[in-house]
Amino acid sequence: xxxxxxxxxxxxxxxxxxxxxxxxxxxxxxxxxxxxxxxxxxxxxxxxxxxxxxxxxxxxxxxxxxxxxxxxxxxxxxxxxxxxxxxxxxxxxxxxxxxxxxxxxxxxxxxxxxxxxxxxxxxxxxxxxxxxxxxxxxxxxxxxxxxxxxxxxxxxxxxxxxxxxxxxxxxxxxxxxxxxxxxxxxxxxxxxxxxxxxxxxxxxxxxxxxxxxxxxxxxxxxxxxxxxxxxxxxxxxxxxxxxxxxxxxxxxxxxxxxxxxxxxxxxxxxxxxxxxxxxxxxxxxxxxxxxxxxxxxxxxxxxxxxxxxxxxxxxxxxxxxxxxxx
Amino acid sequence: xxxxxxxxxxxxxxxxxxxxxxxxxxxxxxxxxxxxxxxxxxxxxxxxxxxxxxxxxxxxxxxxxxxxxxxxxxxxxxxxxxxxxxxxxxxxxxxxxxxxxxxxxxxxxxxxxxxxxxxxxxxxxxxxxxxxxxxxxxxxxxxxxxxxxxxxxxxxxxxxxxxxxxxxxxxxxxxxxxxxxxxxxxxxxxxxxxxxxxxxxxxxxxxxxxxxxxxxxxxxxxxxxxxxxxxxxxxxxxxxxxxxxxxxxxxxxxxxxxxxxxxxxxxxxxxxxxxxxxx
Numbered sequence: 001x002x003x004x005x006x007x008x009x010x011x012x013x014x015x016x017x018x019x020x021x022x023x024x025x026x027x028x029x030x031x032x033x034x035x036x037x038x039x040x041x042x043x044x045x046x047x048x049x050x051x052x053x054x055x056x057x058x059x060x061x062x063x064x065x066x067x068x069x070x071x072x073x074x075x076x077x078x079x080x081x082x083x084x085x086x087x088x089x090x091x092x093x094x095x096x097x098x099x100x101x102x103x104x105x106x107x108x109x110x111x112x113x114x115x116x117x118x119x120x121x122x123x124x125x126x127x128x129x130x131x132x133x134x135x136x137x138x139x140x141x142x143x144x145x146x147x148x149x150x151x152x153x154x155x156x157x158x159x160x161x162x163x164x165x166x167x168x169x170x171x172x173x174x175x176x177x178x179x180x181x182x183x184x185x186x187x188x189x190x191x192x193x194x195x196x197x198x199x200x201x202x203x204x205x206x207x208x209x210x211x212x213x214x215x216x217x218x219x220x221x222x223x224x225x226x227x228x229x230x231x232x233x234x235x236x237x238x239x240x241x242x243x244x245x246x247x248x249x250x251x252x253x254x255x256x257x258x259x260x261x262x263x264x265x266x267x268x269x270x271x272x273x274x275x276x277x278x279x280x281x282x283x284x285x286x287x288x289x290x291x292x293x294x295x296x297x298x299x300x301x302x303x304x305x306x307x308x309x310x311x312x313x314x315x316x317x318x319x320x321x322x323x324x325x326x
Numbered sequence: 327x328x329x330x331x332x333x334x335x336x337x338x339x340x341x342x343x344x345x346x347x348x349x350x351x352x353x354x355x356x357x358x359x360x361x362x363x364x365x366x367x368x369x370x371x372x373x374x375x376x377x378x379x380x381x382x383x384x385x386x387x388x389x390x391x392x393x394x395x396x397x398x399x400x401x402x403x404x405x406x407x408x409x410x411x412x413x414x415x416x417x418x419x420x421x422x423x424x425x426x427x428x429x430x431x432x433x434x435x436x437x438x439x440x441x442x443x444x445x446x447x448x449x450x451x452x453x454x455x456x457x458x459x460x461x462x463x464x465x466x467x468x469x470x471x472x473x474x475x476x477x478x479x480x481x482x483x484x485x486x487x488x489x490x491x492x493x494x495x496x497x498x499x500x501x502x503x504x505x506x507x508x509x510x511x512x513x514x515x516x517x518x519x520x521x522x523x524x525x526x527x528x529x530x531x532x533x534x535x536x537x538x539x540x541x542x543x544x545x546x547x548x549x550x551x552x553x554x555x556x557x558x559x560x561x562x563x564x565x566x567x568x569x570x571x572x573x574x575x576x577x578x579x580x581x582x583x584x585x586x587x588x589x590x591x592x593x594x595x596x597x598x599x600x601x602x603x604x605x
Binding site for chain 1: 503
């Protein structure tokens with residue numbers, strides 16, 4: 001039984017075709033991340049799965065049951081929003097239990113679930129506080145707790161870390177990964193941040209202009225992209241693209257470029273980023289500006305003449321339309 | 327808090343302007359209040375003087391209490407104002423929610439149609455309204471006044487409230503939907519508390535004109551049993567003789583309930599639990 005299956009999902013707002021023939025299955029316990037640039041339809045797809053938007057056509061199944069026409073509350077899902085969306089007039093307990101109360105659960109069940117969730121998220125000390133009295137990270141944990149107590153078939157996360165600062169984002173990312181292991185639940189996570197996608201996902205779904213470009217594990221997508229878009233979207237710094245003699249494009253990851261006397265790409269260093277562990281060079285060559293990622297610390301500075309080389313085995317070839325040539 | 331950035335001169339100027347404005351705004355009210363406690367001669371001799379032992383008189387209030395059924399007028403005004411406000415807020419908020427929340431054909435057109443009422447004074451339709459009230463047998467009832475005032479208040483209410491409701495986070499409403507709240511529950515439990523300051527603003531805007539209105543009570547409900555306070559006070563203003571003591575006393579008394587309502591609403595304006603709802 002699959003946790004989620006989407007068949008030929010289409011969605012239009014008036015004349016604008018936002019989702020085009022989306023087919024996807026999510027296995028039980030899988031962590032799937034939707035990633036793509038803004039406007040690619042990833043949030044709309046998530047909201048369609050949640051039932052907050054109606055699909056124009058297609059079939060949605062959650063836990064084997066068709067839910068295409070089912071209201072959100074009855075789909076067996078729970079959602080965590082980017083803006084947390086906590087009820088401002090309710091305390092933490094009230095926020096977490098509202099859904100259960102609406103579903104008519106007994107007090108014993110509610111108390112037990114909230115105890116478990118509060119412990120899991122270290123929220124025990126804050127149960128009587130209002131959202132206004134909590135920090136950003138605590139609010140996010142309450143929002144996650146509100147999802148956990150519902151014991152859904154499927155968790156939906158809509159860019160949950162976007163409002164947190166960098167340090168907290170890292171910590172919460174680890175927290176979400178831990179929750180996924182502990183709960184063993186199926187999760188769908190939307191983000192535009194490829195680091196979040198790479199670090200959290202069992203499988204990544206890359207979307208562009210309402211279409212699925214490629215689905216696969218993070219390393220499959222990184223090592224074996226189907227097209228130029230996926231190749232350029234995943235990886236930081238992103239892949240270098242050079243025109244090839246055949247009229248298509250060559251792609252080389254920054255870590256696969258090296259400084260070598262036997263290289264074929266002479267150029268001038270225009271910018272240096274020293275990160276301690278890595279050194280990134282921007283090098284202006286006849287083929288355009290290329291990013292080079294060197295491990296460790298290197299002495300190159302702006303204005304230096306360097307020659308870049310690469311291993312032909314690490315070059316990706318794309319045709320004129322951006323399709324991968326294998 | 328921001329002392330470093332504000333020079334005391336600025337502060338003095340700002341307070342000066344505010345005090346001046348307060349004095350101008352309160353002047354007529356104060357004149358009414360002090361003169362309502364003076365004898366008739368004293369009112370005309372020195373209108374701006376405070377009542378002294380010699381000029382002090384409660385004659386105006388005594389006349390008001392004796393003449394006519396003043397408490398009934400009071401009650402009528404109160405019923406009409408409170409019920410109208412309740413209906414304006416309820417229906418205005420509901421229409422605003424529908425306009426701001428749901429995509430449907432003719433949404434913009436409907437919004438414009440509802441806003442049109444702001445630009446067209448309802449009094450233009452007085453004759454037609456009177457004919458309608460005669461036809462439905464509502465002349466000389468408080469219902470007639472309540473209906474008219476509700477219609478008069480709705481356009482602005484819908485306009486203001488729909489602007490505010492657009493600002494309520496979609497995520498919050500969606501979170502409610504996922505938690506299984508009905509659209510009514512989302513409206514009453516999530517959205518209304520968040521736009522409470524806007525509701526108070528609308529209430530204050532509508533309250534004063536309704537309370538003070540003379541036109542519609544005079545035309546639609548002039549009977550003794552349905553007279554409002556403003557209409558009731560008119561008995562003291564004659565074509566040849568006006569009982570100024572009584573008029574001023576009646577006006578002074580009429581201020582009180584509005585003041586109480588205003589205090590209630592302005593507390594709502596200030597109190598906001600909205601902070602921290604999102605982000």
